[in-house]
Amino acid sequence: EAQVTQNPRYLITVTGKKLTVTCSQNMNHEYMSWYRQDPGLGLRQIYYSMNVEVTDKGDVPEGYKVSRKEKRNFPLILESPSPNQTSLYFCASAIEYRNTQYFGPGTRLTVL
Amino acid sequence: GQQVMQIPQYQHVQEGEDFTTYCNSSTTLSNIQWYKQRPGGHPVFLIQLVKSGEVKKQKRLTFQFGEAKKNSSLHITATQTTDVGTYFCAGHGTNAGKSTFGDGTTLTVKP
Numbered sequence: 613e614a615q616v617t618q619n620p621r622y623l624i625t626v627t628g629k630k631l632t633v634t635c636s637q638n639m640n641h642e643y644m645s646w647y648r649q650d651p652g653l654g655l656r657q658i659y660y661s662m663n664v665e666v667t668d669k670g671d672v673p674e675g676y677k678v679s680r681k682e683k684r685n686f687p688l689i690l691e692s693p694s695p696n697q698t699s700l701y702f703c704a705s706a707i708e709y710r711n712t713q714y715f716g717p718g719t720r721l722t723v724l
Numbered sequence: 725g726q727q728v729m730q731i732p733q734y735q736h737v738q739e740g741e742d743f744t745t746y747c748n749s750s751t752t753l754s755n756i757q758w759y760k761q762r763p764g765g766h767p768v769f770l771i772q773l774v775k776s777g778e779v780k781k782q783k784r785l786t787f788q789f790g791e792a793k794k795n796s797s798l799h800i801t802a803t804q805t806t807d808v809g810t811y812f813c814a815g816h817g818t819n820a821g822k823s824t825f826g827d828g829t830t831l832t833v834k835p
Contacts (some may be wrong), residue, residue, distance in 0.1 A: 652733070654827035655767070662821050670822065671725070679761055702766060707758060709821045713735060713814075715766040 616679055616716035620704050624722045625693060627640045633688045633719050635703030643706040644686040645670070645713065646678065648699040655702065662709055693723040726817045730826030736835050743800040745829035747813035750776045754794045754816050754820050756789055761828070770798075770811075801834050 616637045645660040646650055647670075648684065657665060657670030661680040676696055677689040686705075700720050704713040726749040727738045737743055745755065755774045759767035771780055773789035773796060786799045798812055810828040817824070 643821070645821075654730070654828065655814075655825040657823055657825075660821045660823070668821055671824070685767070704767075709823075710816050712757070712772065713759075713767075713823070715768070718766050724782045 614714070616703055616705050616714050618716040618719050620719060621717060622720050624724065626724050627694055628692050631690050631693060631721075633678070633690075633701060633703075633721070635688065635716060636684050637686075637705040638684065638715075639705060639707075639714065640666045640673070640683065641705035641707055641714075642683070643709045643711070643713075644680065645704045645706075646686070646688050647677070647704065647720075648672065648697075649702060650699050658688070658701075672678045693721075695723050698723050699719065726815065726819070726824045728813060728815045728817075728824045728826045729811055730829055732829055733827065734830050734832075736834065737803050737834045739805060740802050742768060742806070743803050743831055745798050745811050745813075745831075747798075747815070747826050749794045749815050749817075751817050752793050754793075755819070756793075756813045758787060758796075758798055759812045760766045762811050762814065765809075767812060777822075801833075803831070804835050805835055807831060808833050819833065 646658040659678040660666040660668045703716040757769040761767045778789040784801045810830045813826045
């Protein structure tokens with residue numbers, strides 16, 4: 613089944629404790645992206661990747677890192693999480709950047 | 725930078741009434757996509773518009789892309805309870821890879 617998977621789905625952590633949210637797609641898509649969703653603010657793009665080893669900042673990259681060492685995986689790294697990073701995170705992929713984006717199920721992160 | 729504004733933020737309708745959400749970009753878009761997110765779910769692609777003035781229909785849903793490629797609308801005729809959710813537009817401009825979403829319009833339908 614073609615899909616985008618994210619792990620974990622839910623995470624409660626404390627300020628400053630490094631964490632990684634994984635994202636994987638099995639559709640051989642070139643483009644992958646991370647978004648955060650906060651009430652009333654829609655989906656805001658954090659980072660995106662046009663292809664392997666190519667990543668770029670979205671609108672809200674501060675406090676986040678990403679890597680794209682393989683086509684299928686695009687992990688989101690929070691080196692030192694803070695409470696303002698409490699949010700619902702979505703990973704998405706597309707054949708190429710202007711095509712249909714397929715979203716993962718989301719990761720709800722709470723930083724205490 | 726590119727901004728995409730979407731109105732209204734919320735819309736409550738009686739089942740059978742029509743619904744429209746509007747999307748306006750600060751810059752010319754190369755294309756615009758519409759997504760639907762059910763409560764507790766993830767965004768799901770509905771449609772993509774590319775050409776100036778384009779109109780596409782999916783059953784009771786009508787999508788339009790403005791002549792200047794800076795605005796778009798989604799119209800639902802005779803809403804049903806299955807239409808509830810948040811509708812997002814997403815625009816792609818000249819900055820390859822960047823995807824800007826509107827804040828969404830949350831639709832509730834009273835039976």
